[in-house]
Amino acid sequence: MRKMSEVHEIAKIEIAIKEHASSLLSEGAECIIGYDKDGPCFIEDLKEVDKLVWNNHCIHNLTKYLPDFEGKVGIVVKGCDSLSLVELIKHNQVSRDKVFIIGISCSGILNEKKEKYKKCKNCSHPSPVIYDVLLGEKPVPKEEDHSDVVELESLPHEERFSFWERMFSKCIKCFACRNICPVCFCKECLIDRRESKWSSKFVSTPEILTYHVTRAFHVADMCTACGECERACPMKIPVLKLYKKLRKDVKELFGYEAGLNLEETPPLISFSEDDPEP
Amino acid sequence: MEMESSLEIENPYLPRLMKVQKIRVETENIKTFEFEKTFGHLPGQFVELSVFGAGEVPISISSAPPNLELTVNRVGIVTNAIYDLEVGDVVGIRGPYGNGWPTDALRGKNIVIVGGGIGLAPLRGLVQMILSERKNYGKLYILYGARTPSDLVFKQDLENWSKAPANLFVTVDRADEHWKGNVGVVTTLFPKTDITPENAIALICGPGIMMKFVVKSLKALNFEDNQIVVSMERVMKCGIGKCGHCNIGAKYVCIDGPVFNYKEIANIPTELK
Amino acid sequence: MTILKKQNVSKLLDELRREYKVFYPTRDEEGVISFSNVGDVVLDYSNSTVPPKDLFLPQTETTFEFEKGAEFKLRPKVHIVKRIVLGIRPCDVHSLILLDKVFSGDFLDPYYLQRRKNTSLIAINCTEPEKNCFCSFLETGPSLKEGADIVLTDLGDLYSVETLTEKGKELVDNKSRFFEEVSLEQEIARKRKAEITKTIDLKEIAERLEKSFESPYWDKVSKKCLNCAICTYLCPTCYCFDAVDESLDFKGQRIRCWDSCMFPSYSRMAGGINPRATKKDRLMQRVYHKFKYFDDRYGNFACVGCGRCVAACPVNLDITKIVSEVRGD
C-alpha cells in the first residue's frame, strides 16, 4: 500500500508536468515526450497536453526517442533515465541545448502485479543527475546493487555457462533488447549487416550468445542499467545480469560509471599508461 | 519413432543445377550469363539464381526464348558472387517465375518501351520477340537511358535495333568526350518522339524513381493508367508467393508480377519508390 | 459424452509418446510458456508465450544441404516424423488454418505441409481467457469447432473430449482405456462460459484502411514503435521468412528463418533502396497486411485475436486500438 502523502505527491507531479509542457509548447518546442495512459506519448499540440500523466506505471525510458527529433523537445525523465540521457549527450546523439529535461524524483515503478520492478527495489539513482526542472522530493539514493552478479560469479564455469545457455536458448532474436536500448543508437547495427557474415539469421544458441555478448561489449561503458532490455524481453531472459556485470567491471577496472556526468571520458575510447593488464 | 510416408510433392525450393556456358561483359559492374536452353519462358519472367554458399536472388531473364540469358549487376553479396562466376561453374536455377510481359495484349498495338540502366534487361527479350515477328505489331519506340555511356548495356543489341524497323532513342545522364547522342534523363527523350497514346501501350522497367517520372511523362501525353505497364523490383526470398517479402498491397511481385498494369498498383502510396 | 480425467493426462501422454513425438505446453522457471516435448505438461495456461507455429514453420530450418566437389550434390531435408500437439488453443489452431492457405496454392511448400500432414492436433478450449484475448471478434475462439482432431474442454477435474475428425476418433478409440463415458447434462451444467473483455472494432475496416493511406494518424501512432520483432515473431499468423546460405569450404546449407516486416532490412533491396524506409511504413504494412491485404488475397484477416502482440509490446502498441481507431478522414 502506498502512503497517502505519496499519492498526493504523484498528483502534484502530474500537474507540474502539464504546466511545463504547456509553456514549452507555447514557446515553440516541437514536441513533449512524456507518458499517457498507454505508455510513451508525443505531444505536439497544446490541446493534447491534458493527455499527459504521471503515475506508478511510467516505466518506459523515453530518452530512446530523443535522437528521432531535430528541433527543441521537452522530455520527462526519471532518475534512471537521466543516466541514459547523459550518455546520449556525451556521445553526441542529443544536443543539450535542444532538450528541456523535466526531471522527476521517482520512488519506484510498479509492474502489472503491482509490485515494484526488480531494478526499482534497489534504485541507485532515484533522482535525475541532469535536469532543467526537478519535480518531486529527493529520495535517498542507495548503493548500486551487484549481488546477483556476485552470486553468479561465485559459481563454477560449467554452471555459469549452463545458466546462460538455458537463458539464451529461449531467445527468439526479436532484437527488442537492442531496439529499446537508449545507448544502442547506431544507425545500422553490426548484427544486421549481412555482408560481413559476422552474424547469421540462423538461430542457434551459440549464435545467440555471440549476439548478446557482442551487444554487451558494445555498450560496456555506456550501459546505465536502466533495465529496459530486460523488461522488453518477451522470453523473460535476465539480460540485465549481463550488463550489470560490465558496469561492475568497468567501475573496478577504470573507476568509471556511465551516466553520472558529462565531463568524464568513456574508458573504452581512452586509455592510461598504468591500466591493469587484461 | 514411427515414420509416415512423405508427401509426394515436388519441392519448389530445390534449384536445378546448371552450368554457365558463356559470359559477356556489359559494363564494369554488369555481366550477361548464358545457360543451356532447357526451359521455355516468357519475356519478362525471372528466375531465382543461386550461387551456393552466397545465397539466392531473383534475376530477370534478358533473352527471348529459347535462349536463357541472365544479366546481373553486382550490388550485394549474391550478385557479387554471380559476377565472379566463370564458364563451367555450377549454379542453381529455379523458375521461370512471374507473369512476364502481356505479349498477347501487345499484338497490333503501337509499343513504347522505356528502359533505365539495367532495367533494359527484362525488356530485351520482349524487343527481340517483337522484332522477330515484326508485322504483328504497330510502331515500336525504344527509349533507353543510362547514367553514362559506359553504363549502357547490350551495346550490340542497341546497334542492331538502331538499324531495325524501330525508333530507338538513347540518352545518358552524363556524357563523356566521345558521346554524341542525347544527354539528360530518359524523360527528356519524349519530346524528341512522335509518341501518341492512340492504340499504344507503354512498357517500363528501371529504377523506381525513373519509373515514377516516366509514368508522369506518359500521363502528360494523355496515356491512361491501363495503357502503362511496369515491371517491379522487390526483395524476394522464395519467388513462389510464400515468404511475404515482395508484397505491394495485396499483390505479390513474384507471382502476380513482376509485370503490373499501372492501374493495379496506382493507388498504393509506396508503389514506385 | 466422452471424458478424460485430469489424473489420466500424464498416463495418456506417456502412452502417446511410444508412437508419436508429442509436443505440449510447458512452463519454465521464469514463467515463459512454450511448446516442447520435454518437461511437465501444463494445461492450465491461458496462452503460450510463443505460439506453436514454430512446430510447423520453425524459426530456423535447413531446406537443403549442398556439397560442392567433383560431383555437385543437393540434399533436401524434409521432416517426416509423426507428431501430436497436445493442448493447443483454438486461436492457434485457427492460425494454422490460415497458414495452410499460404503454404498451399499453386506452389506447395513441402516443409510446412509435411509437418501438417504428420501432426495430429489435440486442442483445448479456453475457459479463462487472458485480458488481451479478443478471439471472439475473429470467430477463432474461445471454443473450437474445426481445425483440430480432438478438442478438450476443462470441466474442473476432468476434460470433456470431442472428436472433430476421423483421425481424432481413431486416436480416442485406440486409447479408449484412458477415456470414459458419462452422462451429458451433468457435465454441460458444469461448463464455464469464457469471457472475452477486450474489444476490436472491425466494422468496415477494409474501407477505413483503404481511405487512410495518407492519414496523419499513422505518423502519430507509429512514433513509439521500436521496430523490434516481438509482435511479428510472437504472432501465430505471421509467416514471413528469409532464406540464407551458410557454408564452410565446400559444404553448406540453405536455411530459412523467420523474418519480420518490422526490420528495415526486410524490404531493403541490394543497392540500398528501401520501399518501406520509415517505421511508419513498416507499422502500416503490418496492420494493412493483417486486416486488408491478407483478406483481399485469402479471404480472412491474418489475425486470430490471441492478443500476444498486445501483451508483449514493450511500448504498449495495441493493434486492436489502431484497427478500431483508424479513419480515412
Next chain:
Amino acid sequence: MKEEPRIIGFLCNWCSYAGADLAGISRIKYPPNLKAIRVMCTGRLNPLFVLKSFQMGADGVLVAGCHPGDCHYTSGNMHARRRMAVMRRLLDYMGIDKRRFRVEWVSASEGTKFAGVVEEMTDELKKLGPLKAWRAKNEKNE
C-alpha cells in the same frame, strides 16, 4: 585419440607476428596448435573476432601485440589492453574460463617468449579439455 586443443592467435603485424616468425627462423620448437591470424594492430581487434573464434570451435584465443608504449600506431595496443581486459572478464562470467583467452605482449625480438606462451597455453588447454559449450549446434524442436 585425444582431441588436440585448437588455438586461434591474433598477432599484430609489427611485433608479435614478427616474433612468431623469429621463433620459426630460430627453429624454436613449440606446439603446432596455434593458427595465426595477422592483424595490423591489436587495436583493430573487434570483440566479435574473439567470440566468433570460440563459436566456430576454438578452445583458446590468444591476442598478442606490441608491448604497451611500443605500438606502431602509438596507442592501438593501449586501447586493446582496456578492451581485452573487459572482454576477458566478460567471457569468464559467461562460463569461458579466463585461461582460454590470453593477452600477451610479444615484441619482434621475443621469439622465445612467443614459443613459451604458445607452449604454456597449449598445456593449459590440454588440462582444461575441449570447449564444447560454445560450438555451433542447432535445430531445436525437431
